Amino acid sequence: MTDTVHRPPSAHPEALPPEDGALLFGRYAFPPNDLGYCGPDRADELLDRVSAGASGPGLEEVARAFEGAWPYLELIGECLGRAPLDPRVVEAYWLGGPELGRCGGAAFARSLEERFRPRLTRLEFERLVAAVAAGGTPHHNFHVFAVYPWVGLIRIGHVDGPLTVLDRCRIRCGQVLSIEGDTALVESRHLSWDGRTLSLAPPTAETAHFRRDGRSLAPTIKPGDFVTLHWDWICDWIGPMRLTRLRNATAHELAAVNACTYSAPAAVLS
Numbered sequence: 001m002t003d004t005v006h007r008p009p010s011a012h013p014e015a016l017p018p019e020d021g022a023l024l025f026g027r028y029a030f031p032p033n034d035l036g037y038c039g040p041d042r043a044d045e046l047l048d049r050v051s052a053g054a055s056g057p058g059l060e061e062v063a064r065a066f067e068g069a070w071p072y073l074e075l076i077g078e079c080l081g082r083a084p085l086d087p088r089v090v091e092a093y094w095l096g097g098p099e100l101g102r103c104g105g106a107a108f109a110r111s112l113e114e115r116f117r118p119r120l121t122r123l124e125f126e127r128l129v130a131a132v133a134a135g136g137t138p139h140h141n142f143h144v145f146a147v148y149p150w151v152g153l154i155r156i157g158h159v160d161g162p163l164t165v166l167d168r169c170r171i172r173c174g175q176v177l178s179i180e181g182d183t184a185l186v187e188s189r190h191l192s193w194d195g196r197t198l199s200l201a202p203p204t205a206e207t208a209h210f211r212r213d214g215r216s217l218a219p220t221i222k223p224g225d226f227v228t229l230h231w232d233w234i235c236d237w238i239g240p241m242r243l244t245r246l247r248n249a250t251a252h253e254l255a256a257v258n259a260c261t262y263s264a265p266a267a268v269l270s
Contacts, residue, residue, distance in 0.1 A: 024090045025069075026049060026217075035231060040066075046059075046062055076093055076099070077089045095249065097249075144169045151166070166191055167190050171230055171250075173188065175188075219236075226243050
């Protein structure tokens with residue numbers, strides 16, 4: 001393989017320089033890709049590359065084929081003066097951070113208009129960008145809450161299935177309680193619906209994959225570690241700074257969506 005190989009550090013200090021952005025993107029993009037929900041039909045290759053730390057043009061090509069995520073990376077990169085796969089851009093998209101405050105407002109609304117306005121009626125588009133006016137930013141959880149139709153389905157009474165999809169599709173955090181084989185028991189807070197708003201429920205335990213056939217997305221984890229999850233996979237170890245960023249971003253995007261009178265369009269938009 002001619003691509004560059006990056007070996008993950010044995011420790012997890014957040015003071016280390018940011019890792020390769022394509023690898024970071026792949027850690028979070030693999031779980032829905034493996035389920036066939038987004039991206040090219042290259043999930044096995046994606047897991048191979050991320051697990052081996054094999055970055056380079058091949059992995060960048062896979063990342064560009066994620067039609068839902070890539071425009072957000074381009075927008076954040078443009079706002080920050082960085083490439084779409086710069087590690088700070090990728091981290092902001094998946095985990096949040098102060099950089100996203102520079103990427104919302106009119107610039108974000110214009111990006112959404114370019115992507116979605118031709119497929120929506122005027123009223124549908126106005127309802128979509130209402131979440132931007134309420135403070136939404138180009139974070140992955142904004143796309144889950146405000147662009148996908150699941151909140152709208154919940155508001156008209158179809159709760160259980162859509163709520164589960166919302167919860168699994170968002171990037172969430174949890175603490176490892178125990179490890180058995182290729183799975184871990186993780187304590188995390190799931191989404192809750194009270195009939196009017198979305199919020200986070202008290203912590204409960206769930207089982208998540210962290211390895212398959214010797215391949216993993218995250219560096220070595222152990223009980224007590226905080227981790228990030230996407231669908232039913234542990235994506236990464238997470239330290240106090242990034243944990244706070246993800247929690248803040250989740251609360252921010254939930255508040256923006258809860259503030260809207262109407263929900264996203266009824267059609268799934270990528």
